[in-house]
Amino acid sequence: MIDPVALLQQMIRYDTTNPPGNEHDAVRHIESILKEAGIETQLFALDSARPNLIGRLPGTGTAPPLLMHAHIDVVPTAHQPWTHDPFGGEIIDGYIWGRGALDMKGGAVMMVDAMVKLAASGEKPAGDIILAIVADEEDGGNLGARFLVEQHPEVFAGVRYAIGEFGAFPITLAGVRFYPIQIAERVSVKFDLTMRGEGGHGSLPVHGEAMARLGRTLRRLDRKRLPVHIVDANRMMLEAMIEHTGGAPQRALRSLLSERTAAATLAALRSQLGVLEPVMRNTVSPTIVQGGTKDNVIPSEVRLQLDGRMLPGLTAESFAQEVQHLVGRHVEVSHTTESISALREPDMGLFDLLAAIVKERDPQGVPVPFLLPAVTDGRWFNQLGIQHYGFLPMSLPDDFAFQKTVHAANERIPVTALHHGCESILDLLRRYRG
Ligand SMILES: [Zn+2]
Structure with missing residues (x-):
């Protein structure tokens, strides 16, 4: 059975710093895991060193397909004061250390883990589950999400909702533990x-x-x-x-x-x-x-x-x-x-289920819709009329400054947060009804 901690350690050890990316080995590694679980896969590449992987788990067809997308490239680590090897994937004091632990190899692992576990259970989801592991997000997505959306839109036919980075981890404001779930971006x-x-x-x-x-x-x-x-x-x-x-x-x-x-x-x-x-x-x-x-x-x-x-x-x-x-x-x-057509109004149809999944794990927590100040691959999927939700659930200690380690030195994820994400996403796949 898949061990998400070991898989994230391995993913961190593939240096997918973009540029140049070199996502090939990491992508093929995930492909082999999906295949072993009996999940149908396809590779799409504009550059053979930088493929994109699509995995598809068939549903009963009572709901539209649900998309999960994760980028496997990471930003550079040069000139940053790291305490531990950014590509070591070591476990220290309950954290998995390394570039991409949060952004977003951790998220990719949560999605792979949930999909493989659902396949192994034999349960059929309401809609097909599509997993897109993409290249090049950190440098604009031209070889990744943009390429898939523009050249292979048929892969995403019928999809209404997607999950990807970022959201569903706690941020305390005015004494309230909020869980922002991204619904739009700048x-x-x-x-x-x-x-x-x-x-x-x-x-x-x-x-x-x-x-x-x-x-x-x-x-x-x-x-x-x-x-x-x-x-x-x-x-x-x-x-x-x-x-x-x-x-x-x-x-x-x-x-x-x-x-x-x-x-x-x-x-x-x-x-x-x-x-x-x-x-x-x-x-x-x-x-x-x-x-x-x-x-x-x-x-x-x-x-x-x-x-x-x-x-x-x-x-x-x-x-x-x-x-x-x-x-x-x-x-x-x-x-x-970027020549991106006007953004639609947010489609909040999946929000209540996402919020319920967060709330069940933290009854005091308050899930809220969130406008992300930055951009994600969500903008490319928007072009197909797909509503992107930032949903990578993580339980984080109060003193852990998420925003200060993403793209910075000492990026790391608590082991418990990774498990929390895997379980929450599996829960979503089981309860998704369209
Ligand atoms: Zn990212």
Whole structure:
């Protein structure tokens, strides 16, 4: 029988750092486990070193197929102060250590484990269970989820709901243990800012030109915030939180529901509500500065790139206008975005079952719909009309800062959390009725 702990240790030991990815061996390993369990598999690859695996367990056909998707690539570990080998997969003090333990080889293992155990039990699920183990999520998904959705959409025919990263682990806020379950995510928009001015010889200084404009722009970006927007996903999230809090925290959350009062509340309560900041507004982070080619030549043009993230339901054009307004008219602003069609409203049809599974394991916990500030492969499956839920249930100790170890040093998962996830997902597969 499959041992999820040993399987996660093995998965971590395959170095699937993306770039370059090299997901092949890890994917073939999972393929062999599925085959051994009698589960039908198919491989789809744009690059043979980076295949995607589909496993399918037939259901009785009384419900549409249910999709589980997990990426098997990971982000780099270079220049990070790791205490233990990031590709060692060691078990230390009850944690499995290594890159991908949380994001998201741990999640992939939960899905594989649940599917294999369901197959072994002989029980037939209501709908086919489709497992997609994909490459390339951490570098845009072009060889992974995007490729599958665009070139092999027939694989996902009839699917209405999917689970994947992230959600269903505890975050304590205002004394309440919330379990956010992702129902929507922000959209990535890249900005290119150009600042121009008089150039010349380094021995003859200029003032107020391109470099000074860069300084002023960075200062504005640091000090100011873009406007707050209430969209479906953050409204549903706030309403659910308001229902389960009281007193001052409840009043604060309620004031976030109004675009008129939200910005002031966020500014006043940054230490408590900072975690909500990126789900209440579009944001931009300056990431790359380019300017100057020689130490004695004053550049007449300096460029600044911003990593922009937009709330679902807004347009990139309106986002660009917000950025232009913030940086001022002396800066030229251009933007590019993934050609993804408009996001639909969240389809909450599976939410109650997911919430029930969480709640049965923690009666004091409060599952809430969640708008993820980042992007996941969920956006690609959205293109097929599939509602993605972030659902990788984990029990975590109160002092474990999930957000601080994902993509960072010392990524690790409690052994108990991995088992919790395996059991919760198996429960979902058994109870899913469409
Ligand atoms: Zn991930």
